[in-house]
Amino acid sequence: MKSSPSARSWIAAGVRHELLTRALPALRHDMAAPVSVIRMALLMLKRQVAAPTVDAAACEERVALIDNQVGELVLAIRSLRDWELATTDDGISRSALVGQCVMLMRSAFDLHGVSLEVDAALDPQEDEHRWPAGAALRYLFLGAMGYLHDGADEAGAIRIEADGANAVRLQAVKRDPGTSPSVLDAHRAPRALAIDAVALQSLADDLGYAVTLDGDSVRLVLATGN
Structure with a gap:
């Protein structure tokens, strides 16, 4: 029996949920880090206020630090809206897309012995073209990264190039023969929800983008309908 359009949309929604789950540790860190700094600054501020002589300059410095970290926390919380497909966004440049996704997943990939290598051509440039639907592209790029991470045999790195x-091309590079897979795989938890070719293609079709899978590489076109 063929799946209905509704069923295919649910499949794509499940893939997006899995990708968001993988990105959550980095998102939590971005929100937890300012809270830790704020707590320490408040502790120091309480001590300074309770001292026999109040150092006004030191107190002002602590207050400024707290104010700065509150701003960082607000930005981190607001960034959660970037994951909502229904939210209209300002689009995203190619370099920003790559930079954000690499930052989100680098630590997790490193733990599994997979490094992320970004070509210098993807460094931020002035007046870069911004592609619409940044949230959709973010999910799709993370999907391509997850596909290579989960499915490429003996991958030791993922190279990302313009x-x-x-478009962007992601290429899995085989692990150095001198690296012991037993040590690296000790950090890898079994995953029943691997991003395979069907999952990635379902996500791309649902979002309206073209992806080309060729062995251990993925080509992602940033414009819809191509």
């Missing part, structure tokens, strides 16, 4: 003016 491909023309409107």
Whole structure:
């Protein structure tokens, strides 16, 4: 029996949920780090206020630090809206897309012995073209990373390169033969929800983007309908 359009949409929604789950540790860290700094600054401020002589300059410095960290926390909380497909966003540049996704997943990939290598051509440039639907592209790029991470045999690195003016190519690179897989795989928890070709293609179809899977590489076009 063929799956209905509704069922295919649910499959894509499940893939997005899995990708968000994988990104959550980094998102939690971005929100927890300012809280830790705020707690320490408040402790120091209480001590300074309770001292026989109040150092006004030191108190002002602590208050400024707290104010700065509250701002960082607010930005981190607001960034959760970036994951909502229904929210209209300002789009995203190719370099920003790559930078954000690499930052989210680098630690997790490193623990599994998979490094992320970004070509210098993807460094931020002035007046870069911004592609619409940044949330959709973020999910799709993370999906491509997850596909190579989960499925490429003996992957030791994922190389990310610009491909023309409107695409990105991700290529899995085989692990150095001198690296012991038993040590690296000790950090890898069994995953029943691997991002395979069907999952990635379902996500791309639902979001309206073209992906090309060729062995251990993925080509992602940043414009819809291509």
